[in-house]
Every structure is written in C-alpha cells, then in structure tokens.
Amino acid sequence: MRVYLFAVLHDRPTSWACDPGNWTHARPPMPMPDQSTLSRRLRRPGVARLLTMLLDELEEADPARGPGAIVRRIDGKPLTVARHSGDKQATFGRGAGGLAKGYKLHAVYAKSNKPTAFAVMPMHIDERRVAERLLAEAGPGYVLGDANYHATRLFDAAEANDQVLVAPRRKARGRRPPKGTGSRPQSRARLAMIDRLEGPDPFVRQLLATRRQVETCFANLCNFGGGLSGLPAWVRGDRVVPWVTGKIGIRLARDRPQASVAA
Numbered sequence: 549m550r551v552y553l554f555a556v557l558h559d560r561p562t563s564w565a566c567d568p569g570n571w572t573h574a575r576p577p578m579p580m581p582d583q584s585t586l587s588r589r590l591r592r593p594g595v596a597r598l599l600t601m602l603l604d605e606l607e608e609a610d611p612a613r614g615p616g617a618i619v620r621r622i623d624g625k626p627l628t629v630a631r632h633s634g635d636k637q638a639t640f641g642r643g644a645g646g647l648a649k650g651y652k653l654h655a656v657y658a659k660s661n662k663p664t665a666f667a668v669m670p671m672h673i674d675e676r677r678v679a680e681r682l683l684a685e686a687g688p689g690y691v692l693g694d695a696n697y698h699a700t701r702l703f704d705a706a707e708a709n710d711q712v713l714v715a716p717r718r719k720a721r722g723r724r725p726p727k728g729t730g731s732r733p734q735s736r737a738r739l740a741m742i743d744r745l746e747g748p749d750p751f752v753r754q755l756l757a758t759r760r761q762v763e764t765c766f767a768n769l770c771n772f773g774g775g776l777s778g779l780p781a782w783v784r785g786d787r788v789v790p791w792v793t794g795k796i797g798i799r800l801a802r803d804r805p806q807a808s809v810a811a
Contacts, residue, residue: 549598550577551586556794557774561782562586590790599793606800607662617658618689619755621762622682622697624675625769627651627668627779627788635784641671650779651788654678656686657765661799668789680705683713690714692759703737713737714756716745769799 554574555565563583568576581589589595626643628650629635640649648671655666665685667678676699683691683702688710693702698715706713729739744752769776776795783791 549595549602551581552590552790553794553797556791557798559774559777559780561780562590591786595790596793599790599797602797603662603793603800606797606804607660617664617687619692619758620656620658620664620686620689621692621759621765622654622656622679623694623762623766624678625653625655625766626671627653627776627792628671629779629784633784637670637785637788639670639672641673643671653766653792654682655762655765656682656691657762661765661768661803662796663765666796668792676702683709683711686711690755692756692762694759695719698738700732700735700738703735703741707735707737712741714741714745714752714759716756717742769795772799772802774798 551565552562554571555562558565560570564570566580566583566586568580626648628643628648629638631649633649638650640647641652642648643650650671651668652671652673652675653666653668654675655663657663664687665682667682669678675696679693679697679702683705686709690712691706691714693713693715695716695718697713698717702715703713729742741752743749745756774795775798776792779788779791
C-alpha cells in the first residue's frame with residue numbers, strides 16, 4: 549500500500565514507485581515488491597477494503613462535518629480520457645459542457661473533504677441510477693442536488709432512508725417555469741418538495757442555494773500538487789477506482805496537519 553500511494557502521490561506508474569532509487573525524500577519499504585507483484589495484489593478485494601479503512605482513519609473527528617452532518621450535497625465529476633482511447637470500460641456520456649469519454653466520480657459530500665459515499669462509474673451511467681445506491685450509503689438528513697436529480701424514484705429512495713431530497717425541477721425550453729406534474733403516479737415526497745421550492749417557504753430555497761459547495765469539495769480534490777488533476781495514460785479500466793480512492797486519501801492526509809495547526 550505504501551508503494552502504491554507513493555506512485556499515486558507523484559502521478560507516476562507503479563513501476564516507477566517500485567524503484568528504490570526514486571524514493572529520494574522517503575525511506576522505501578524493505579523488501580521492495582516488484583511491479584508484477586504489486587499489480588497482482590492491487591486486484592485483490594482486500595486492497596479496496598484497506599483503502600476504505602484508510603479514508604475512515606483519516607476522516608476528521610467532528611461528526612458535524614462527517615457522518616453526523618445534517619446537510620449533504622450530491623453531484624458528479626467527469627474523469628475524461630482521450631476519445632481515441634482503447635479502454636473498453638471508458639464510455640461516452642454527459643461530461644462538462646457536452647459529450648465526453650471516460651468515467652465519472654459520483655459523490656455525496658457533507659462539509660469535510662471525505663465523501664460520505666462515492667462511486668466511480670463509466671461516463672454513460674445515469675447519475676440518477678448511481679444516486680440511488682449513494683443515498684442508501686449516506687446518512688439521514690437533507691440531500692441537495694441539481695435538477696438532474698429531480699426524479700420520482702430518487703425522492704422515494706431518499707424518503708426510505710430518512711432523507712429529504714432537495715432538487716429543483718428542470719426548466720422547460722426558453723427557461724420557462726414547468727407546468728403541472730405529469731399524468732403518471734407521483735412520489736409524495738416529490739410533490740411536497742415542489743410545493744416547498746415553488747411556494748412561500750424560503751427555507752429549502754435558501755438551503756438549495758448552498759448546493760454549489762459540492763464544487764468546492766471537488767476543487768479541493770484537485771487544486772494541489774498530487775491531487776486528482778486527471779487520469780494519467782496508465783490509469784485505465786480496473787486501475788481507475790483505486791487511483792481515485794488514493795487521491796481522496798491523499799487529500800484527507802493533507803488536511804490533517806492543517807487542522808492541527810488551526811486547532
């Protein structure tokens with residue numbers, strides 16, 4: 549794990565991290581695994597569990613910023629690759645500003661830089677489909693999303709998990725306000741949220757105005773040396789999830805000394 553995270557931190561392939569000569573500012577583990585051993589062990593399910601345990605260990609102790617938070621925000625971040633890439637798991641889908649190829653990080657954030665739930669999926673997978681799984685993993689409270697998450701099944705899923713989904717309706721062409729609620733059976737929670745967002749209740753509208761704080765969490769994952777600036781050419785297929793998880797862990801490790809200084 550040390551060797552792999554050393555590669556992730558420096559945005560280098562695992563073969564580079566397996567060379568003790570590249571550990572100029574850190575003591576390399578001994579014995580050093582060779583690259584084939586490292587790649588084989590990274591595919592074991594236990595490595596994924598170990599990475600998850602690492603994120604839990606690095607999470608801030610304040611429950612209001614993590615598991616005990618009342619307000620969470622959900623969104624997706626595209627992780628694009630070149631359109632001519634031969635990666636069979638990378639697909640075309642909705643990216644930033646149009647069609648793109650690659651993967652997408654779907655995450656639910658509270659106030660800390662550790663997502664309360666996240667998943668990395670091919671680009672074509674619908675955000676609403678992934679959101680159902682993430683809502684089941686996130687805790688109770690308010691969940692803020694954009695208009696793409698305004699779907700009956702998501703309101704029902706949130707209600708089943710003791711959550712209140714706050715997501716506006718999509719505006720019609722010409723940005724006109726939507727009319728009616730459709731002829732199909734509607735979620736009770738969805739109808740109630742439409743009344744609250746479009747009625748006299750200012751609370752949920754003020755709450756929804758803070759939804760874009762999730763963009764800050766995504767930015768914090770990327771805006772430092774060693775952050776998730778993109779997917780390198782050697783990170784494809786099954787290597788994407790552990791790479792992204794490692795980047796989240798590095799972000800949390802970076803937060804720890806800063807939190808200690810602030811305290």
